[in-house]
Amino acid sequence: MAEQFGYNAAQPTNGRKRRLWSILLLVIALLLLLVVAGGGYFYLNRSTPEKTLQTFCRALRRENYHEAYNQFSTSLQHTTSEKSFAEIFAQDKVTQCSYGATSEFAASTTTSLQLVHASQKKNSDFVTLVKDENNVWRIADVYRA
């Protein structure tokens, strides 16, 4: 009888527990999903050297020299004014811009950068990118290959 009572008494308790477990698991799963989705969103939208170079190249091709100049680090911007930077391209616009592989797992990364001008003449350079104080990758140095 006690066993039976016990059995009978335990049945609603187990059911509640199961529901509680299910709710708890669902909440945890949702939270995890939220965290993962949020993390994924921020991860996918994080700054990378490649994105910086992509923006730089796209801006040059579109003659948006302000945006291209903004991909420079502060110290590089101190060496050349935006006006001077824009003047460099004024006479022979950039029609193609390509770059080599980059790595975001070090403090800085250096890669190749090729520019093809409207005159069909080319520049082959190396660019070094570093993260600024806001964790944004910027072009910090440029030099002839």
Next chain:
Amino acid sequence: MYGGLPMSIERRRGEMWLLLALLFVLSGCTLAPQAPAPVKRNIPTQARVHRLLLPAHQQLRDLTADFAADRSGADTGIPVVAGERVVILAAGTAPQAGKTLGPAGDLTCHQPSLPEPTLPCYSVLYSIGLTGRAETVGTQHDFVATSDGNIFLGVNAPTAPITTSAFQITILTIPIGTFAGVWTLPRDNFTEQGSTLTLAVKAFAQQNMISRVVFTATRSGQPSSQICSAQVPGADGSTYACTWDMATGPSIAGNGPITFGFTITSARGKELANPDGVRAGVARYVFTQSNDIYAGYAAVSIRQSSSIQFEQVTGRWLVPEAHCVAGEDSQVAIWSGMTGLSDTSKLAQLGSLSACEGGTPTYSVGWEMFPEPLVILPNRVQPGDTITASVSFHAGQFQLVMDDAQQGWHFSIDQAGVIADTAIAECIVEAPTITTTGPGVNRSMVARLTNFGSVGVSCHTNKGPIGNGAQNVLYQMNTDDGTTKATTSQLDHDGSNFTVQWKHG
């Protein structure tokens, strides 16, 4: 049922981990991300010498070289790595702010408006990398790189109109354990004459020692010869110089085009030949003789030989005008000729004579087999006429030939001669010796030298320009008391042309 609940939880737990793992993978994360191979600078193993011109208007912080297709900028494209020794040499001047300034710029000037306010105005600057610290170069700057980067060069000047002036820049990059050197003297395409010639290089080592620098010379068609060496640098610690006695070594075989090289030997016995290439030019062993009757050049063959040394000598000049003062008696003779080395040699010569007779200019032409008397020709000649006079030797005969292009006459005469009198070929401007003979009179005196202004003489032997082939004697016309009567210029690069300038009668 009891056993079913835990099984269900286990299953869901497993599903949850699977979901998380899936999300983790889908989010792009990998536990061991594959980083692309980074771009690395090649570690240099050899020293290099770079030469370039730096426009005086080029600023240091200029991206043009990197981003423009046609224009140069501050980026030299010369890479250095940390630990490498770098030597930058700068030369030349540029007009800046009303002054003519060298690479050091205006040391008294510092302007806040300049790109580098704390460094001298208009000084040549360098930096390692575009954003590296700017430093002055001066005429020589020597340092060990502390970071990797390209060498950038510029001038600490405001934005200025483009000028044609430029500084000559030499950059040596010397990796650890290596050494290098660059020429200082002579300059490329040099023309040097005299009895000695100084050769010098600047040599540098990085974590190595220089034991000696050996200089070599090569004449066309001959093997290279060591001519001198230097083991101790000069006061600047980098210049290795030696003086070549041109009477020794390959000059014996003849004057003219020559190529110099140098080899640096390190303390470890390693040799580096011609790291800055060779220097090609003209070197002539020229012995200067001062006397009171001759100016001009002679080519001297000192070889003991029974064969003909010079087959021909030809001089060409414009008959100079005689500038006479009232009552002046003076003469100047210009001639080409051949003679020997002994006191009994005859001198076969012919040329023109510009003179003042009682203050009146006179002009004539003549020939002579000295010491036999001068023969004046009846041919007409005027100042400004082009005279071509040659003496040649063949089959025991000297042939003396002269032409006046303006008057249109041609003169030729043959005279007996000996092979020994072909050892010297010369083109001379002379204050003639006047011998007066007569009853009870037999005296010789050097004529007063007519003021002829200057005369350019072109002189060749059958072997080419008089300055190429044999050793030369340069005659300067001075009196015993030191008065300069006429000066003879250096031979030109070609070796055939020189100028004689009248100084005193």
